[in-house]
Amino acid sequence: MWAKLALNRLIVSLAVLLTLVAAAGAAFIWSGLYNVAASRDHFSVTTWILEKVLEQSVATQSAFIETPPLDDPDLVRLGAAHYEGGCVPCHSRPGEPINVIVSQMLPSPPHLADVAAGQPPEELYWIVKHGLKYTGMPAWPAPIRDDEVWALTAFLMELAGGEMDNYRQLAGLDRVPSxxxxxxxxxxxxxxxxxxxxxxxxxxxxxxxxxxxxxxxxxxxxxxxxxxxxxxxxxxxxxxxxxxxxxxxxxxxxxxxxxxxxSLDVQPGQHVIDPARIARGRALATEGDPKNAIPRCLACHSRSRAAEFPALAGQHADYLAGQLRVWQSGGRNRTAYGQIMASIARRLTDEQMLDVAAYFASLPPEAYRNDAASASPGSE
Structure with a gap:
């Protein structure tokens, strides 16, 4: 009996204590006494807790991400070019100080060379794709485009390697006329x-x-x-x-x-040296793959194509294959034109994508580009 009475008293005491703590917390919140100004740092313990929660969350959320090869120079250059336009306003160029305005944010945007040096690529990828709450770091505008996120990740991994004397060349700044x-x-x-x-x-x-x-x-x-x-x-x-x-x-x-x-003339595209792949791509472009319900590419991408369809001759093989993968994964199916290609791409194998991309890249830029020509859709 006495034990039961003691237990009841303990329960009541805990309930009162919890109520008082909740009331004190509510009073503190509603009082506005906590200074949320960016001009004043958090309490040290608050900063420690926030940083640890962030670090552990990123590590856990990215634990099962498989990192693709990131050493392709073209992937790095694409990431660097976007970094210049999309990331520099907050994170600055390599070797330059953080912008004085954004440096007054709390937390301040870090130099990404320092961040990249201490994190594996899958964590960088996750942060770039999903952003970080209450830090000013936004999520990627098109989360379905993993290929773009990996491009920026590839550049960040390059940035983590140390000094980057070739940044202006990587980001395309040397291409802009003085x-x-x-x-x-x-x-x-x-x-x-x-x-x-x-x-x-x-x-x-x-x-x-x-x-x-x-x-x-x-x-x-x-x-x-x-x-x-x-x-x-x-x-x-x-x-x-x-x-x-x-x-x-x-x-x-x-x-x-x-x-x-x-109005521009077409520049020479990516050089492809693989006769067997080009031959398979030519067959797919001119004949299709009837057994798998894949129409021939030249039904839409020939000289007599509609003006709304792109010319493919002389286009980079990497770009063409990459876009076919985007269509296949559902990344370009939200328009009428996109749905046409998405339904075709879903039936293509990886090898077929590479083959047809190689074929069109191997063509001279003027092939299939003269809309006024009298050639038939399947002609060359």
Whole structure:
């Protein structure tokens, strides 16, 4: 009996204690006494707890991520080019101090060379893709585009290696003419100068793209280029790299970009030396694969194609194969045109993607690009 009475008293005492703690906590919250100003740091214990929660959460959430090869120079260059436009405003260029404005954030954006040096690639990938709550670090604008996230991760791993004397070359800054706001005349009219320096990544009248993972735009039709930019702007063509650019452009600027690139000659694309692969790709492009319900590519991508379809001849094999993988994974199926290609890509094998990409990359840029030609859809 006495034991039961003692237990009841203990339960009541604990209940009262918990109530008082909850009341004190509520009073503290509602009082506003805790200073949330970024000009004043957290208590040391608060900072320690937040950092440990962040570290352990990232480690746990990324534990089962498999890291692909990240030593491809084209992957690194693509990541570096996006870093310049999307990350530099907060994290600065390698070797430069953090921007004085963002340095007053709490926490302040770190130098990513220091961060990358202490974390494995799968953790960097997870942070880039998902962001971090209450730190100012945003999630990737197009989370379905793992290929883009890995590109930035590849650059960060390169950054972790130490001094980066070749950053300007990697990020395409040496491609921007001295004194120019951007790489092309239409870009001079935009407000988002850093984001819309197209020449840092894409081709122009003198040079090809900074990476074989970046498409060559020269010689594409005005209709296709306008459609692509408007789809990026409307966020129905997912891309964490291109959506931030396109959303800054109005219809007038989009028209200028499309007109400029449509007027360019096509630069030589990625050189492919694999006769067997090219031959298999040629067969798929000209005949298709009827047994697997795969139509021939030239049904839509020949000289007599509709202006809304892109020209593929001379395009980089890496870019073409990469986009087929994006379609296959569901990353480009939110438009009518995207659904056409997504249904085809889902039936392609990895080898077929590489084969047809190699075939189109092996063609001279002028092949299939003369819309006014009288050639039939399957002709060369």
């Amino acid at each position: 004194g120019a706001l951007a790489g092309t005349e239409p870009t001079h009219q935009t407000e988002a100068v850093t984001l819309t320096q197209c020449i840092r990544c894409h081709d122009d009248a003198a040079v090809s793209t900074i990476s074989t993972l970046v498409p060559q735009l020269g010689g594409q039709s005005i209709e296709y280029l306008e459609r692509a930019l408007k789809e990026y702007a409307a966020r129905v063509r997912p891309s964490g790299i291109m959506q931030p650019v396109a959303t800054h452009l109005d219809d007038r600027e989009i028209a200028k970009f499309a007109d400029y690139y449509a």
